[in-house]
Amino acid sequence: MAEAQAAETKFEIFEAYNRILRDDEMSPPLAAILSLTELIANSQAGTMFELVKELNDGAEELKKHTANPMSLNAGCELFIAFVTLFPHESDSFAQLKTELIKQGQKYASEAISHRNKIAELMLGFIKDDSVILTHSYSRVVMRALLHAHKTKRISVYVTEARPRGLGIRTYEALTSAGIPCTVVLDSAVAYVMDKVDFVLVGSEAVVESGGLINAVGSNQMAIIAKAASKPFYALAESYKFHRLFPLSQYDLPTHNPSILSFPTISPRPSGSETSSAGVSPHNVQSNQANGSSSTPSRLVQISMTSEQIARNPEVDYTRPDLISLVFSDVGILTPEAISQYLVAMFAG
Amino acid sequence: MSPDPQTLPAGTQRFVEALVAKLRRRQVVGSREAALETVLVLRQLVSKARFSNIEQLISLIRAVGRRLVEAQPKEHSVGNTVRKILHHIREEYNTASKGTASSSTKPVYSISTFVLQGQPRKHNVAPKSEATLSLKENDPDDPDSFARVLKPVLMEAIQDVLDELETVYDNVSKNAKDHIHSDEIVLTIGNSKTVESFLKGAAHYRNFTVIVAETGPSYGGHSMARALSSAGISTFLVPDSSIYAIMSRVNKVIIGAHAILANGGMFAITGSLLAATAARVHSTPVVVCAGQFKLTPLWNLYHDYGALDFADPSSVLGFEEGALVEKVDVLNPYYDYVGPELVDVFITNDGDHPPSSVYRLIKETYDDDDHEL
Numbered sequence: 001m002a003e004a005q006a007a008e009t010k011f012e013i014f015e016a017y018n019r020i021l022r023d024d025e026m027s028p029p030l031a032a033i034l035s036l037t038e039l040i041a042n043s044q045a046g047t048m049f050e051l052v053k054e055l056n057d058g059a060e061e062l063k064k065h066t067a068n069p070m071s072l073n074a075g076c077e078l079f080i081a082f083v084t085l086f087p088h089e090s091d092s093f094a095q096l097k098t099e100l101i102k103q104g105q106k107y108a109s110e111a112i113s114h115r116n117k118i119a120e121l122m123l124g125f126i127k128d129d130s131v132i133l134t135h136s137y138s139r140v141v142m143r144a145l146l147h148a149h150k151t152k153r154i155s156v157y158v159t160e161a162r163p164r165g166l167g168i169r170t171y172e173a174l175t176s177a178g179i180p181c182t183v184v185l186d187s188a189v190a191y192v193m194d195k196v197d198f199v200l201v202g203s204e205a206v207v208e209s210g211g212l213i214n215a216v217g218s219n220q221m222a223i224i225a226k227a228a229s230k231p232f233y234a235l236a237e238s239y240k241f242h243r244l245f246p247l248s249q250y251d252l253p254t255h256n257p258s259i260l261s262f263p264t265i266s267p268r269p270s271g272s273e274t275s276s277a278g279v280s281p282h283n284v285q286s287n288q289a290n291g292s293s294s295t296p297s298r299l300v301q302i303s304m305t306s307e308q309i310a311r312n313p314e315v316d317y318t319r320p321d322l323i324s325l326v327f328s329d330v331g332i333l334t335p336e337a338i339s340q341y342l343v344a345m346f347a348g
Numbered sequence: 349m350s351p352d353p354q355t356l357p358a359g360t361q362r363f364v365e366a367l368v369a370k371l372r373r374r375q376v377v378g379s380r381e382a383a384l385e386t387v388l389v390l391r392q393l394v395s396k397a398r399f400s401n402i403e404q405l406i407s408l409i410r411a412v413g414r415r416l417v418e419a420q421p422k423e424h425s426v427g428n429t430v431r432k433i434l435h436h437i438r439e440e441y442n443t444a445s446k447g448t449a450s451s452s453t454k455p456v457y458s459i460s461t462f463v464l465q466g467q468p469r470k471h472n473v474a475p476k477s478e479a480t481l482s483l484k485e486n487d488p489d490d491p492d493s494f495a496r497v498l499k500p501v502l503m504e505a506i507q508d509v510l511d512e513l514e515t516v517y518d519n520v521s522k523n524a525k526d527h528i529h530s531d532e533i534v535l536t537i538g539n540s541k542t543v544e545s546f547l548k549g550a551a552h553y554r555n556f557t558v559i560v561a562e563t564g565p566s567y568g569g570h571s572m573a574r575a576l577s578s579a580g581i582s583t584f585l586v587p588d589s590s591i592y593a594i595m596s597r598v599n600k601v602i603i604g605a606h607a608i609l610a611n612g613g614m615f616a617i618t619g620s621l622l623a624a625t626a627a628r629v630h631s632t633p634v635v636v637c638a639g640q641f642k643l644t645p646l647w648n649l650y651h652d653y654g655a656l657d658f659a660d661p662s663s664v665l666g667f668e669e670g671a672l673v674e675k676v677d678v679l680n681p682y683y684d685y686v687g688p689e690l691v692d693v694f695i696t697n698d699g700d701h702p703p704s705s706v707y708r709l710i711k712e713t714y715d716d717d718d719h720e721l
Contacts, residue, residue, distance in 0.1 A: 033459075082459050085462070239463070324611075330464065340466070344465055344467070
């Protein structure tokens, strides 16, 4: 009976999460916090222990349903740690629950303004006529660039960010705001690096080592920036601080055995029907590929198949020594500061 | 309420103007000198000022601080001292008023305060007032009562800052013998009083050799070499151009700083970047000796040119070269920006710190709202 009820709640939480996330300004960690508050509202738990267990289960459920749960995890972790450490002052448990719900909603509404604060901090580091390289699409980076555009002349290179091609979205938003912007290939990062003043990326999560988890390609960008002695700045709201200590790319929770696995050798497929359109932003090219596949002499596959893409990671981990500074709503932090910060926060 | 300078007594006003003029005319040079003068002015200000609540006092100090900083923005220690004193004053006020006001505001525990737990803890300055004072802000009958009660503690707090500045050399060189070993060869550049006392402090216990780069075009190295050799340290004076060549024989580079920035980088006398880069190539440790009053809550903004201080070009190209002067631009930057990756350790009057923890020291010593005076 209790199990059935729990299952019902679990079902709800993912629904709630998706509903909240439909708001364009909402980021996954905040949506996770808000859906956890809804879970509390629907919870039958009569003790703290039960409540925390339900929250953990709910977080687990959310994680299972999302392909890339990094930033969502950070939000859940923050809220659950908060609930555990929340001082019990209310008269009844029901009151405590309403108090927790109120706190969660209050935080989520405050946290929306964090991006403005980060944009303000970043402004001091952007000189007039700066050329900035950014990666993929990040709301906080967009906010910072648009804020800087009000007072300074900037131009932006953005990577295409395969496989999702979100760089195009950045390009469109910046161009419509009147910021000169050029999309570069992910493979052209080294080519463009000498022309840039600094690299600016957002983040999925910032981890305890001081490193960064972000859309795949950030790591190579940081390595190239380091080689060219260009500053590499990351922007991260404090709800993206995540208590995780990856030692390599393969320690990330998003890594699974199928990523980078080698396929079992089978006879070459005769055609490339699998190169379905929509996987690649180069729809035109993939159509060409499909068209040319009729002539067996040209079996050149121009775009990746969805199976090929599935063997690739969505996010990668950037080592702290490659990051110059992390800008967050709690201030400008060095990567070392992030680790001290996280320890102080969750040890408290 | 408005903190216009008119509320300053005429005597204090004169005092402030005198320091502004001296800073502007470059009669006060060097970060410690500037810091000392600033403390003296602020002490005068606090002792003479009339205020009936803490906001008035703080805005008064900030207004004077802003004037001093604007007089000479490149002397970062002026602003640092103002920030430090503001921090001390707030601290004293908070301890003194704890009994009277705090009971009404219960600390609210919210997620944003939970996040802020990660913040480095503030320095807890030992409170001067043992018992909580009976503070009455904005007393309409006796507007001076607030100032009268609080002033003695504030003066003591300011005295602490002054004492720290006066003992800074001794405290930096306290552990000098742990950093320099016998028969080592140390390279230094410029004429830093902190480095000088550090080396002399070590010389009481160890025999070592110092190579001093002459540090053109100010040639501060000459006086440094003279000071060290008269203290009985075996000293060599070399031209700046041989720093790289000599580096392979050097065990340690010890230099001073003009200002330490929040990212762990620093401004230091011209030539320091050359020495630090050469040291990096030879994997020679770079040790920086500096008092904590040099900690500046600035990130390396515009350090390429703007934050640098330019000195009189005549020492690079004098007017005797009349024919040339017309045809060339002569630059004589006084400071180099040395990035955090080139420094191994800062030896301060309060412990040794790696560049990566400078940000924490800054968070601990200054209040966040004072970064912009």
